[in-house]
Amino acid sequence: MSLELTAEEQATAEGRDGKGAAMAMRIVIEAARLLGAARLIPIASAHIDGALYHGDSGTLFAEALVEGGATVAVRSTLNVGALDLVGCSRVRLEEPMRSMARRMMEAYRKLGCEQSWTCAPYQAGHRPAFGTDVAWGESNAVAFCNSVLGARTNRYGDFLDIACAISGRAPDYGLHRPENRRARFAFDVSALPVAFLGADHAWPILGSLYGREVGEAIGVVVGVPRNPGEDALKAFGAAAASSGAVGLFHIAGVTPEAPELAAALGGEPAEATVKVTERMVADARRRLSTAGDAKAIDAVAIGSPHLSLAEFSELERLLRGRRVAVPIHACTGRHVVAALDSDGRRRTLESLGVVVVADTCVVVTPILPPRDGGVLMTNSGKFAHYAPGNTGYAVIYGSLADCVESAIAGRPVMGALAA
Incomplete structure (x- = not known):
């Protein structure tokens, strides 16, 4: 099947709108050809997963788009980065990676992306309308967007996501097609x-x-x-x-x-x-637990996907003013941090031993203390899946109540799951 381009798409690819826009359009066009799409379709928005630092090439790619004069053509929110720019938590990313991660995050700002830095943009106000075509990255966001909102997107990976956002186009294939849904x-x-x-x-x-x-x-x-x-x-x-x-x-x-x-x-x-x-x-x-019969835990991590304000309210209810023996790392977006700060709730949580993590999460960047043979407790199926490989911690899965009681006791307490 041959790919048919409009005159506008062809002109952009040939450089009419600048080098950055041309590079983005050519990436989308070549992806469409590889996927067997017959055409490109306009998109209403994008959610960008490619701004998380995995190496210098990603930073240099984003900076090349900026130098080429590119800007996003549609609303584009950003998934988590490698740094907590709000300053809630300490990221142990060393130089030169730290500077390269910051440069990467800054490049995406210059491209016109919203500084959302959350894997749950749908709970931060980015909720495309039912039936609209979008180009979203980040696996949980894609699943939520398609399933719960009824918008249409494929799983757009790095760095096709930003190319779609700049061109305002996506290949017409996969979950964009009603018959495939x-x-x-x-x-x-x-x-x-x-x-x-x-x-x-x-x-x-x-x-x-x-x-x-x-x-x-x-x-x-x-x-x-x-x-x-x-x-x-x-x-x-x-x-x-x-x-x-x-x-x-x-x-x-x-x-x-x-x-x-x-x-x-x-x-x-x-x-x-x-x-x-x-x-x-x-x-x-x-299967969600890999720690075996661990008698103690070293950390608790919740918030993958990022915690909502309602989930923080439940965390506060379960803590009931008690201080934890093992820190609870609570990952969330800056939109939730702003709400917690508005009435002093973050300060109260931190006084009880909760470490609020904004803009990023403990599984994608070094925040947890280094522990050989450490044990992490979580209520997140996604954390349970990725944490052993990404952090080196073995995992115990439990409910949020289990996580709180275990953090207070310093050992696994599995009341809810045992019921």
Whole structure:
């Protein structure tokens, strides 16, 4: 299939709008050709994952776009960077990497991107309308955007995301196409206890199981008795995108493209049905923990995806003024930090031993104390998946209540999951 370009797209690629815009358009065009797209489509917004420092080449690429006069053509928010520019926490990134990371973050500012620095832009006001085409990076954000908001994006990686943002175009393929958004199989949780489905720790477990079962296929979850809320849905999508390659999921009666099962399946029968049992859930829960029978913990980390203001309120409720023996690293966006600062809540949390981390998270940049054989406790399915490889810490998975009680005791306390 040959790619057809408009006169405007061709002119931009040939340099009419400057070297930076031409480079971005050529990247999008070549990606479209490789993917077999017949055309490019306009996008309404972008969320950029490529501003996280992984090496000097990423910084130099962004600076080349700036030097070429490029700016984003659509609203573009930024995923986490490698530094906490708000100054809530200390990042142990050494020179010259620290300077290169700062230069990278500054380059994206000059390109016109919003300084959001959060993996949950949808909870910071970036919520594209249902049915609109966008180009989002970051796996949990992609899953939430497609599934919960009903906007349309593929999993745009570094540095195709910023190229789409500058050109205002994306390849017309994959999840931009309505026919590719239909669920092919069902993930039936109706046999699970209603109390479990209403618990916060359930959704990372179910997401982890779902991702392993489906890979990158499109499925629909059935048997959910009520809408679990945005924080549960973001936790499900983040875990599913980490254990699999999920870019879109449906939940019958909850997500916008699945008012009922038949709509999610496009009127066709499911090609397969996974009937989830309590034994499958127990196995998925065990897989999220790698620390074995640890008798002590060295750190607690929550907020992947970034904590919402509601989740901070629950953290405060669970702490009830008690001071922790092991620090709780609470990762969030600067939009939440501003709200916490407005009424002194951050200062109160920090006095109890909570380390607020803004603009970044403990799994993508060195913030946690170096520990050989250290044990990290988390309520995040995404942290549980990536932390052992990225931080060297073994992981214990638990509910938010488990994390708080364990941080206070300095050892694993697993009350909620044992119930």
